[in-house]
Amino acid sequence: MEDYKYLFKVVLVGNAGVGKTCLVRKFTQGIFPPGQSATIGVDFMIKTVKVGDDKVKLQIWDTAGQERFRSITQSYYRSAHAIVLVYDVACQPSFDCLPEWLGEIEQYANRRVLKILVGNKVDKGDEREIPERIGQSFGDANAFDYFLETSALDATNVDTLFHEVATRLTVDMKRNDDQYDKYKDDRGGKSNQTVTLWDRATTQANTCCSKHA
Known part of the structure; x- marks a missing residue:
């Protein structure tokens, strides 16, 4: 079994053609797939990154943007960490x-x-229709935790995106671990009450799914 401390499920959503698949493949495989066809349903890839001294496995789900797949992709939201x-x-x-x-x-x-x-x-500088400040404003107004601009073609901020996700989730998980440990200490290491941490990432998830190397 591969040694890692946390496993996080990351789901990418958005309209068809915005480059979700290219972002995932650029990060996980280091390639930009030319003539990438539309994703059918969902697909996922895995990559392990380092956050401090911890190994963190990201299970990155790439969802189809077409309306006809919405009922399928919506089922993947509930168990997502990001x-x-x-x-x-x-x-x-x-x-x-x-x-x-x-x-x-x-x-x-x-x-x-x-x-x-x-x-x-x-990378489509001359064709840009949405200024960065408009994207940032939308993110701020709708309580997004983080906003940035990327390019899968020239790798702008691709690694930054997924490392930021891994870092923020790891920090949150460690905070939960500390709270859980303090709770046990306060109870003398014993408890007759079930304490559930948010989708605890040390549990193996989706083991029935095939994995893409």
């Missing part, structure tokens, strides 16, 4: 749909889920 909402900075309609995606997150995801807003394809 949701990354992606739009294309050169495509106004993808930005205009953000409130709809945000509504789904609020309806189906855990209330403590880490919410990240990403404006992708900043």
Whole structure:
């Protein structure tokens, strides 16, 4: 068994064509897939990163953006530790749909889920339709935990995105661990009350799923 301390499930959502699959493959495989076809349903890839002295495994789920797959992809929200909402900075309609995606997150995801807003394809400088300040403003107004712009084509902020996710989730998990340890100490190491930490990441999840190396 691979040695790691935490396992986190990260789900990418957003309109079709905004570059979710390219972001995932750039981070996990170091490649930009030319002529990438639309994702059918969901797919996932795995990568282990270091956060301080800890090994953290990210299970990154790439969801289809087409309307006909919504009922499938919505089922993946509930167990997510982080949701990354992606739009294309050169495509106004993808930005205009953000409130709809945000509504789904609020309806189906855990209330403590880490919410990240990403404006992708900043390599298309001359074609940009959404200024960075507009994306940042939307993120601030809708209580996103983090906002940044990326490019899967030239790797701008791709590693930064996923390392930020891993770091924030690890810090939160350690805080929960400390609270749990303090609770046990206060009870003399014993408790007849069940204490459930939020989707404790040391538990193996989705073991029935095939893994992409």
